[in-house]
Amino acid sequence: MSDGDAAEEIMCATYRALCSYGYADLTMQDIADEFSKSKATLHYHYDSKHELLCAFLDYLYERLVERTAAVEGEDAHERLLGLVEAVLVGRDDREEFETAILEIRAQAPYDRGFRDRLARFDSHLITEFAAIIDAGVEAGTFDKEVNPEDTAQFIVTVxxxxxxQRVTAGRPVECSQRMLDNYVATNLLAEPAELSG
Amino acid sequence: MSDGDAAEEIMCATYRALCSYGYADLTMQDIADEFSKSKATLHYHYDSKHELLCAFLDYLYERLVERTAAVEGEDAHERLLGLVEAVLVGRDDREEFETAILEIRAQAPYDRGFRDRLARFDSHLITEFAAIIDAGVEAGTFDKEVNPEDTAQFIVTVxxxxxxQRVTAGRPVECSQRMLDNYVATNLLAEPAELSG
Known part of the structure; x- marks a missing residue:
């Protein structure tokens, strides 16, 4: 088993352990239990739970970059809705996982390693949305009055x-997604904006 | 000191202790240290940290109801922006406090007492926003096509x-507030909607 394979397997074990136990009560032993090798092997790669979780956030970031790069569409409008879908909709065990991630998020103000890594997620998404919106304005799909950076930030806030809300109140994301789709159609598309001009 | 005074003083002590220590590391002793009476007095009122924090969430809920009831405005548009302002903008120590609340939120999936109480906050805000929007549609301030419930949910999501994002990434809320004001002006007000009709 190469170092790369071991690292990938540890990341998968961390994912499963976070889904099962959440963040607060998670121990290195819980992760080792999900891992085919010994706890010693885990400690050979990572000194502490904190170091392992920072590496896990880096791993998630790479997956996010891959997922956003794979978004396709005929025009900027389709690509924008595809990116919303890619961020909001995921695997079946998404809810348990998002719960653990929210716990890590809630520790971010006390933990620079977490904070800097989570900030990269938001920055990446804002950059991606802004690039799509910018291209859409250039192509005439989106209204030229739309500010790509502000709009991208707003979408990431939503x-x-x-x-x-999905994690803490069990509210389905479908309503938010539908409202966001409406928002894009009403506020970004060049056509309705021209009608009111 | 009446029971009511003691309860109020314990709530203020809990607020200060949460701002100083956050939720995860908070002990009954930390709260007692912020309280003029003994730890025994604290335990006389509340058996555990969990019971005290549930009571604290009930206390916060009553404050939220008071704060939202105090929102004024000449019409539904002003009242809606006033409610957004009342929710987003607060005291100077708001950030430390919101951090602690996000920690409690992140525990909600594991804790029914927290979950049910936090759900009441969201429900109350959605009901208040929906009532303002509904009144605005009735009065002709807002477009008659606006769905009060969906729009209220969307605003609470934002x-x-x-x-x-303020808590976990230190991002100022001003951009969100500005975009939300624009959203209301563009999507809710009857006048621009009439222009495009």
Missing amino acids: LTGAST | LTGAST
């Missing part, structure tokens, strides 16, 4: 709120 | 996202 996505953050939808995720927090 | 507010939840703005709070989560």
